[in-house]
Amino acid sequence: MSAIASPVRPAAPVRFLARPELATAASKPAPLKTQCSTCHLKDLCLPCGLTGTDVARLDGLMFGRRRVKEGQPLYREGDKFQFIYAVRSGTFKSGMTLKDGREQVTGFQMAGELMGLDGLANGVHATSATALEDAEICAIPYAHLSELATTSTDLQHVISRLMSREIVREHSLMMLLGSMNAEERLAAFLLNISQRMKARGYSANEFHLRMSRAEIGSYLGMKLETVSRTFSAFQQQRLLEVDKKHVRILDLDGLTRAFEARVQ
Amino acid sequence: MSAIASPVRPAAPVRFLARPELATAASKPAPLKTQCSTCHLKDLCLPCGLTGTDVARLDGLMFGRRRVKEGQPLYREGDKFQFIYAVRSGTFKSGMTLKDGREQVTGFQMAGELMGLDGLANGVHATSATALEDAEICAIPYAHLSELATTSTDLQHVISRLMSREIVREHSLMMLLGSMNAEERLAAFLLNISQRMKARGYSANEFHLRMSRAEIGSYLGMKLETVSRTFSAFQQQRLLEVDKKHVRILDLDGLTRAFEARVQ
DNA sequence: CGATTCCTTGAGGCATCTCAAGGCAAGTGG
DNA sequence: CCACTTGCCTTGAGATGCCTCAAGGAATCG
Numbered sequence: 202m203s204a205i206a207s208p209v210r211p212a213a214p215v216r217f218l219a220r221p222e223l224a225t226a227a228s229k230p231a232p233l234k235t236q237c238s239t240c241h242l243k244d245l246c247l248p249c250g251l252t253g254t255d256v257a258r259l260d261g262l263m264f265g266r267r268r269v270k271e272g273q274p275l276y277r278e279g280d281k282f283q284f285i286y287a288v289r290s291g292t293f294k295s296g297m298t299l300k301d302g303r304e305q306v307t308g309f310q311m312a313g314e315l316m317g318l319d320g321l322a323n324g325v326h327a328t329s330a331t332a333l334e335d336a337e338i339c340a341i342p343y344a345h346l347s348e349l350a351t352t353s354t355d356l357q358h359v360i361s362r363l364m365s366r367e368i369v370r371e372h373s374l375m376m377l378l379g380s381m382n383a384e385e386r387l388a389a390f391l392l393n394i395s396q397r398m399k400a401r402g403y404s405a406n407e408f409h410l411r412m413s414r415a416e417i418g419s420y421l422g423m424k425l426e427t428v429s430r431t432f433s434a435f436q437q438q439r440l441l442e443v444d445k446k447h448v449r450i451l452d453l454d455g456l457t458r459a460f461e462a463r464v465q
Numbered sequence: 466m467s468a469i470a471s472p473v474r475p476a477a478p479v480r481f482l483a484r485p486e487l488a489t490a491a492s493k494p495a496p497l498k499t500q501c502s503t504c505h506l507k508d509l510c511l512p513c514g515l516t517g518t519d520v521a522r523l524d525g526l527m528f529g530r531r532r533v534k535e536g537q538p539l540y541r542e543g544d545k546f547q548f549i550y551a552v553r554s555g556t557f558k559s560g561m562t563l564k565d566g567r568e569q570v571t572g573f574q575m576a577g578e579l580m581g582l583d584g585l586a587n588g589v590h591a592t593s594a595t596a597l598e599d600a601e602i603c604a605i606p607y608a609h610l611s612e613l614a615t616t617s618t619d620l621q622h623v624i625s626r627l628m629s630r631e632i633v634r635e636h637s638l639m640m641l642l643g644s645m646n647a648e649e650r651l652a653a654f655l656l657n658i659s660q661r662m663k664a665r666g667y668s669a670n671e672f673h674l675r676m677s678r679a680e681i682g683s684y685l686g687m688k689l690e691t692v693s694r695t696f697s698a699f700q701q702q703r704l705l706e707v708d709k710k711h712v713r714i715l716d717l718d719g720l721t722r723a724f725e726a727r728v729q
Numbered sequence: 730c731g732a733t734t735c736c737t738t739g740a741g742g743c744a745t746c747t748c749a750a751g752g753c754a755a756g757t758g759g
Numbered sequence: 760c761c762a763c764t765t766g767c768c769t770t771g772a773g774a775t776g777c778c779t780c781a782a783g784g785a786a787t788c789g
Contacts, residue, residue, distance in 0.1 A: 297636060297640060299640075299644075303644060305639065305640045305643050305644055307636050307639050307640075318629055318632060319629055319632045319633050319636060320629070321625050321626050321628075321629035322626055322629035322630040322632070322633045323633070327632075327633045327636055328636060347618070347621060347622065347625070348618075350621065351615065351618055351621065354611070354612075354615055357611060357614065357615065357621065358611065360625070361585050361611070361624070361625070361628065362585050362586055364585075364625065364628040364629065364632065365582060365583055365584070365585035365586035365628065366586040367632050368582060368583045368586070368591075368628065368631050368632055368635065369583050369586045369587070369591045371632065371635035371636070371639065372561060372571050372583060372591055372592060372635070374639055375569065375571050375635065375638055375639065375642060376561060376563075376569045376571075378639060378642035378643055378686060379569050379642055379683065379684075379685075379686035380563075380567060380569055380683075380686065382744075382745090383744075383745070413766095413767070413768090414767075414768065414769095415767085419643065419644075420643075421643075422642060422643035422644065423745075423746090424745075424746060424747085425767090425768085426745090426746075426747085426768095426769080426770085427744090427745060427746075429768060429769055429770080430745095430769080430770080432768095432769090433769075433770085445753090445754090445767080445768070446767095646776075646777090647776075647777070677734095677735070677736090678735075678736065678737095679735085687777075687778090688777075688778060688779085689735090689736085690736095690737080690738085690777090690778075690779085691776090691777060691778075693736060693737055693738080694737080694738080694777095696736095696737095697737075697738085709735080709736070709785090709786085710735095
């Protein structure tokens with residue numbers, strides 16, 4: 202809760218290592234090297250919007266690639282910030298754990314999405330990221346990336362824009378948490394997942410949720426029982442078919458109306 | 466709600482004007498020019514952490530200065546993004562208004578704090594900012610700032626860190642909205658204000674709130690009546706003395722405990 | 730001085746939480 | 760292969776914290 206209860210005290214300038222080693226404690230498997238220019242995610246991920254020249258420069262960074270097993274953390278709150286991570290495959294949750302053990306999920310990340318940008322503020326990760334299924338990520342050394350950014354205005358803009366997008370995303374979540382009821386929250390969540398699946402070439406109407414009811418509840422600010430009841434309610438309204446984690450959207454418009462009821 | 470209901474669709478690269486005019490519709494008074502190097506807020510604001518050389522470079526941008534009357538918007542959702550704004554004096558609220566008229570306040574900004582970073586994502590402001598009292602701001606032309614950033618690694622880092630700090634701040638707010646009860650929310654809010662007042666040289670124990678009960682409620686995800694009742698409850702517990710917008714903290718530790726009850 | 734805005738307080742209602750029980754599927758060990 | 764455990768989900772019943780609606784007071788302003 203530091204940003205809530207703490208002043209906006211300016212932190213000392215963060216100094217990055219000139220050459221952080223790619224292999225940290227969390228990355229036991231020998232890191233494969235990866236290139237953005239040949240990556241099938243390049244239109245969703247970091248290089249999106251960059252010219253061929255800049256993408257080629259990103260290739261020069263030779264991102265480390267790392268597998269993360271289901272349930273394993275990629276990084277934890279308090280870990281030193283060195284990398285930004287891009288999801289190659291699998292799904293992650295990120296969030297904070299309170300000392301009393303309760304968890305607040307602040308986001309779910311899918312292929313092509315970035316994690317770890319919160320670490321820049323204080324040189325330390327403010328959240329943890331955990332794989333919800335066996336996953337693979339690119340570890341992008343921030344020091345190298347920002348060094349590269351000094352040579353490319355476009356890359357600078359892309360990075361800034363990605364950070365800004367995270368801010369906008371969180372605004373929306375605050376709106377959800379601050380002023381929507383249970384049905385609206387779950388509808389918003391499902392529509393969001395649906396669109397992200399679609400953007401990745403999967404069906405927008407039928408998908409497998411990777412997170413538990415408790416994780417959805419934490420993300421949406423409600424208890425797991427309420428999540429479950431709301432799923433059942435949607436099913437009764439013939440908006441969805443739900444079987445555990447498998448979801449089929451029957452009435453996208455209806456779901457959109459449930460979401461827009463208040464939000465418009 | 467776009468980021469909730471929308472895919473993380475990469476936006477087209479945003480092109481900034483080479484020379485956006487400083488005088489927009491909202492800035493009628495002749496813009497005074499301001500220098501960071503002589504500003505009394507320089508340790509709280511953008512230049513914090515920068516060397517003398519870099520601060521001198523910021524001076525070269527000659528930020529426009531602008532007065533904003535109480536109740537007036539500085540920018541609105543949907544406005545084209547050109548400036549980042551730094552509060553010189555006064556207090557702002559920022560937030561989004563839904564088409565049904567409901568407002569979600571996403572933050573309050575005091576002297577030295579920045580506004581408008583959400584505009585970068587899509588080249589358009591995602592939130593509105595409104596003065597809660599007569600105020601004065603610096604309008605920092607983003608195109609110039611980012612141009613300047615190409616010449617200074619430190620400045621780049623400072624900007625990135627400020628954006629990251631906004632992300633971290635919002636994580637905390639999500640935690641608050643997602644898993645705290647009314648008393649914890651208000652305690653967290655008051656402690657946060659208290660610390661920010663202190664950082665600005667004001668009393669940490671006695672201050673004047675610039676926002677209404679409804680605005681506090683919107684920010685904290687509760688109704689204004691509940692805010693009012695919670696204030697009364699704190700007063701009965703001898704944690705506070707409240708008279709409308711004037712607050713005196715009687716028992717900082719007690720208030721901290723009310724906040725840490727769950728958060729620790 | 731009336732109109733307006735903002736705050737406080739009360740009473741009752743309701744959405745969500747809490748507590749509890751049971752079902753289902755996958756994993757484990759005998 | 761079966762008994763048992765474990766984790767996750769669903770559903771019910773009752774409790775409760777916050778909301779809704781309503782009234783009245785205090786301060787501000789034209």
